[in-house]
Amino acid sequence: MPDRHADRLLEAASRVILGKEHELRLALACLIARGHLLVEDVPGVGKTTLAHVFARLLGLQFQRVQFTSDLLPADIVGVSIFDRETGSFRFHPGPLFAQLILADEINRATPKTQSALLEAMEERQITADGRTLALPSPFFVIATQNPANQIGTFPLPESQLDRFLMRIHLGYPARAAERALLMGEDRRRLLERQQPVISIDELRALQRAGQDVIVADALIDYVQALLAATRTDVSLAAGLSPRAGLALIAAARAWALIDGRDHVLPEDVQAVFPHVAGHRLHLAGDGRNVSPAALLRLLQSVALH
């Protein structure tokens, strides 16, 4: 049962990251839908741990890239170095050649480096020295980002935000969860003890099952109504694109799969909508992102027939 895999994964992950079941579930849905995840929050709430947890539990090759303003594209993609012995250039793959990549503080890097990463995310391959090299599979990027108003950051442009299937906020833990965290074992040691819960093949099977979840006509109607609502809302600078619509359905499928269903319900769409649409919609006036409350209002303005 593929959905049992999902349950086991979530159960193990929530032992490490306390009180964040919903966010873990979203992250897993993102992974199953073969999307990339953007985690936006202040430092120290467990963004990095989240990436680590998934790498350990899924047994994925893990690479962490700390983005800084002097990071160059070659630093993440790889570089060709002249080999004296063979008398030719040899390509040394960069940290992107891994299955799960944690791109930490992505908005600290220059746009040039950011776009190198984002291109790789989209194409799932990189081109270096005229050669095209496929990236490993599965290929899952978890990028973290500090809120853009911090000094010395390069906010991601809208077109690049679109490469992330979802954006989530972790936020501060609830009181009880924080207490357990403070009293409990060191997270790093706990992480090291975690063994893979499912194999890579099982993960691939999960991803395939996610694509087979049924989307009925009635649900497409609903998704279209939602898209139309974002397009006619005059407080928004622009509505959701068809690509965003596809992302919404993919995420809802994964969400339904984790829930153990073979078909998508409007509730699945509603659950993932704030995280799929949140970073893709901007206010008409000052271009800020739409608030979660406004997203909820938008959801509630679309009737379900």
Add this chain to the structure above:
Amino acid sequence: MRAERMRHDTHAGGAIGSLTPPSLTLQQGLWLLAAAGVTLAPHASYLPWWIIAACASLLGWRAWLLWQRRLPPHRVLLLLLTLACGVAVRQEYGHFFGKDPGVALLALLLCLKLLEIRRSRDVRAAVLLCFFLQMAVFFEDQSPLIALAALSGTWLAVVTLLALADANAAHRAQMRTGALLLAQGLPFMLMLFLLFPRVQGPLWGLPADATSARSGLSDTMSPGSISDLSVSPDIAFRVEFSGSPPEPSARYWRGPVFTRFDGRTWRAERPIEASTPFYTPSGRRFDYRITLEPHDQRWLLALDFPGAGAGAVRGDGAGAGPIRFTNFAQALLPRPLQSRSRFELSAWPGTATGLQETAATLTAALALPDGFNPRSRELARQLAAGAGSDAVILDRVVSYLSESRLTYTLKPPLLGRDAVDEFLFETRRGFCEHFASAFTVLLRGAGVPARVVAGYQGGEVNPIDGNLVVRQSDAHAWAEVWLGGRGWVRVDPTALAAPQRIEAGLAAALPEGEALPLMMRQDLGWLRNLRHRWEALANAWDQRVLGYNPERQREFLASLGFGKVDWPQLVALMSGVGLILIGGLMAWASWQRRLQDPLERSWLVFCKRLARAGHPRAPWEGPQDYGRRLALALPRQADELLRITASYARLRYGAGANRADIRALNRQIRNFELQ
């Protein structure tokens, strides 16, 4: 090209921000512009030219902005423009009160509002303005064409609102939906039209209407006054005979009667009025219904000779009231006619009038001013010499005029001081007023009482609806001679020179080559046909729609079996019919809903039942969430509720539902009972 435009966008955006697209889509903008254009077009007929030009350029500006995908102009600029418009309207009219400056200001504001549109609320405000202006056009004109224009404007405005609600729907679907909405409003419109308590008089009886100039006969006649009128194709009145109309040569519609002559101008004397005619109607009777255009005079223009017999006079419209008869055989209204009115009258063309005429009237009918027209008076004396009776003198004058071969023309030469002399002996060309005037002067000079009568003669039967249409071009002047024992005898001196004028109308009587207004040309058959059709339609509109007054409403209700109805009863009747209509529409809607799929229907039944129990489903709420919420609210039936909502969710969103599953769910829902 594209980059340049985008750069300009950023610049034009100003404070609004960079590269935000205008909130109005091209499709919505075009609908709105169309609605505003069609709404404003009928107003162009009476608004000052600069307002029309300003509106057109503002609309053009808006269209250009829309086309170029540019943002609306800056608020300060718009504010300045608005102030300028206000000042200009104040300059034009001198005040802001009253309908003309009000409508002018609203028209300009609508165009400015279109330039200000930033969000959907602005579009709604503009559409509301459109609706108001569509109504305001009826202040000025209530013809069927205007009604059609207003209806098109309403439809476009409704389609604009639909386009606003759903920017992505197809044009055709929105046009259909707009038409459907209007069609659904139609029964209510008819109901209100027929049953809403009517008030007497025009609904827009504003002061400016009363004093506006109108064409028609006046109470004086000098050479040229009727020929000026005769080039106008405007309708003076329409007549509907209940039987066959009298011969063209008997169709004399009496207006002012001129008795006083100052040598050049004929004037009407104040007549003696009474409630019954001064004569006894006799001979064949013609019943007819006359619809008079307002002419701001009291005369009824009745067919000779009106009588007060059974059902002889009954009027409606603003001129209604008891009809007065005068000693000049006229029928008069109680006050000058200010709005189109309809009267039912009877005429007895064979009646003899003035058999017992007063001495004062006869004396007045002999008076001629001294020192004018000496040659004519000399001629009259010669004609009277040796004649045994007035009848012989009349014969001599008639034969003199027919033998002198005068020319009948619409463009007679200008005449000097002794107008009759110049006409008879020098220019020898004249229109009906010249003939009537010269004839009367000759008879008076010969000692026979005579007077000039003005009015209309003839008329044209519209083959489409059979109504007789009498135009200003049928205006005419003839004479009446008093003969002892026969009373006043009508003599039409124009017939002596141009008999066709009386038999076939003005166009046939004029000499070859004399220019006629386009509409009176005999040779353009298709044009006449088109005009006949249009006038028949306009007449039907006037009679049936605009002429639906309190009396017609009473008649209509009486025909439905409501004898005497007062206002409260009308309101009750209206509410009743309204409820029936609403019920009918709801039945139609539910029948439409029946056509939906059965799964949806039973789900709606379920939701409705729970809503009645105080647990309505929020419009956006999915079935699973709803089920969970219900299970919490109604814990005793949690299992059943969850089962129903889950199976609906599965059937609706799962891998296709078969009939058996739907039936099973139906059964579940039917058997479900709230505890």
